[in-house]
Amino acid sequence: MGYYLTFNYNNLTYGLPAENIQEIFFLPQLASIPEAPKDIIGAVNVRGEIIPVMDLNLRFGYEEIDYHVNDNVVILNHEKLKLGIIANEVHEVSLIDERNITSELPYDVTLTELKQEKFISGVVQKEDQLILLLDPQKLLRYTESQELSLDLDLFEIEEESLANPENDTLTEGEKEVIRKTVFFPQASEYERKLLQKRANNLRESTKLKDFTGLKPISIFTLNQEFFGIELSLVQEFIKFKKYTPIPCTPKFILGNLNLRGEIITLIDIREEFNLQSSGLKEENQAVIVNVDGVVVGIIIDAVNDIYMMNPNDLKLEENTDNESVNQEYLQGVIPYQDKMLGIIDLNQVILGGNLLVDEAV
Structure with missing residues (x-):
C-alpha cells in the first residue's frame, strides 16, 4: 500500500x-x-x-x-x-x-x-x-x-x-x-x-506548512469511537462476507479468511479497548496489517480518513474522549477534528499483549 x-x-x-x-x-x-x-x-x-x-x-x-x-x-x-x-x-x-x-x-x-x-x-x-x-x-x-x-x-x-x-x-x-x-x-x-x-x-513567512516529518495514519471506527494506526503497517482494506470459524480458539479470534489464496486470521480487538463486541454482519470490513511478519485482519466498522500526523503532537498521558477506553494498547493520543484520537500500538496489541496471534492459531 x-x-x-x-x-x-x-x-x-x-x-x-x-x-x-x-x-x-x-x-x-x-x-x-x-x-x-x-x-x-x-x-x-x-x-x-x-x-x-x-x-x-x-x-x-x-x-x-x-x-x-x-x-x-x-x-x-x-x-x-x-x-x-x-x-x-x-x-x-x-x-x-x-x-x-x-x-x-x-x-x-x-x-x-x-x-x-x-x-x-x-x-x-x-x-x-x-x-x-x-x-x-x-x-x-x-x-x-x-x-x-x-x-x-x-x-x-x-x-x-x-x-x-x-x-x-x-x-x-x-x-x-x-x-x-x-x-x-x-x-x-x-x-x-x-x-x-x-x-x-x-x-x-517563517512557518513551514508542509508534510516534512509527518507520519500517515489510517483512521477508522470501532463502536463509533475513532482510532488510528500507522499506515506503513497497513496492507489493505477489505470487505468480506464469508469466513471460516476456528474451533477451540480464544474469543477474539473470529476465524480465517481466504484472501486471493492467502489465509488471513480475523481478530476482534474491541474487548481489548473495553468496547463491547457487536459480532459480525452480513457484510463486514477489516484492515489487513503486517506487524513484524504477522499478517492479520482486524475487524473495523468503517475506514474514515488518511491523516498526516505530526509525531510531536502525540501525547502519552492524556485520555481519549472516551475515558473507558483501555490506554494500555495506545501509543498516545493526538488532536483530530476537535477530539483526541487514540493511536493504536499494533506491536503491543498483536505481539505483546494477550492476543499473541502467531501462537494462538
Whole structure:
C-alpha cells in the first residue's frame, strides 16, 4: 500500500508519493527565469529559497492553457532538489494499493504512447478515475539538468511594471518585452496584486506548512469511537462476507479468511479497548496489517480518513474522549477534528499483549 497526493490539471488526474510533497499553496506571482525551457514557467521565492515551477501541460507537449488565481503549486522535495508543479485542484492524500498499479491503460493505449511516458511510473484505476502516477525523481533530475540560473536577482523587477505592463512611460518595445517575461500576462490588475501579495507572504513567512516529518495514519471506527494506526503497517482494506470459524480458539479470534489464496486470521480487538463486541454482519470490513511478519485482519466498522500526523503532537498521558477506553494498547493520543484520537500500538496489541496471534492459531 502507498499513499499518494492526487491532483487535477487540464482534465487529467495525476498522483505523487506523499513522502515527496513538501508543501502546497495558492498560485503566487512567479519570476521569469532567463533561458529556461518553455515548461519551466518561472520561479517562486519560498522563505529565501528559489524554487522553479513547472507546467506539466507544457512539459508533455499539450496546448498552452490559461492560469487562474485559484490554481495551486505543489512543491516536490527529494534529496535537496525541489520543484513546484501547477495544479488546478488538489485532492486529499489517498491510499493506493500498489499491486493495482500497471502500465496498461483501460483503452488501447500503452504508457509508451503517452506524451507523459518519460515521467510516469504507472497508472491506476481508482473507482471511475484514471490516475497517472508521476515519478518525482525523474521530474526533479530533469529540472536539475537544465542548470537554471536561480538567484534573488530574479525578483528585483519593479512591482509597478509587474502590476501594469501597459505603463505609458514605457516604449512599445519595452512593453512587449514585459508581456513576454511577466507570468500570467492576462491577469487583471486585481489578480496581479493578489498574486504579488501571495508571493510576498511566501517570501516573508517563517512557518513551514508542509508534510516534512509527518507520519500517515489510517483512521477508522470501532463502536463509533475513532482510532488510528500507522499506515506503513497497513496492507489493505477489505470487505468480506464469508469466513471460516476456528474451533477451540480464544474469543477474539473470529476465524480465517481466504484472501486471493492467502489465509488471513480475523481478530476482534474491541474487548481489548473495553468496547463491547457487536459480532459480525452480513457484510463486514477489516484492515489487513503486517506487524513484524504477522499478517492479520482486524475487524473495523468503517475506514474514515488518511491523516498526516505530526509525531510531536502525540501525547502519552492524556485520555481519549472516551475515558473507558483501555490506554494500555495506545501509543498516545493526538488532536483530530476537535477530539483526541487514540493511536493504536499494533506491536503491543498483536505481539505483546494477550492476543499473541502467531501462537494462538
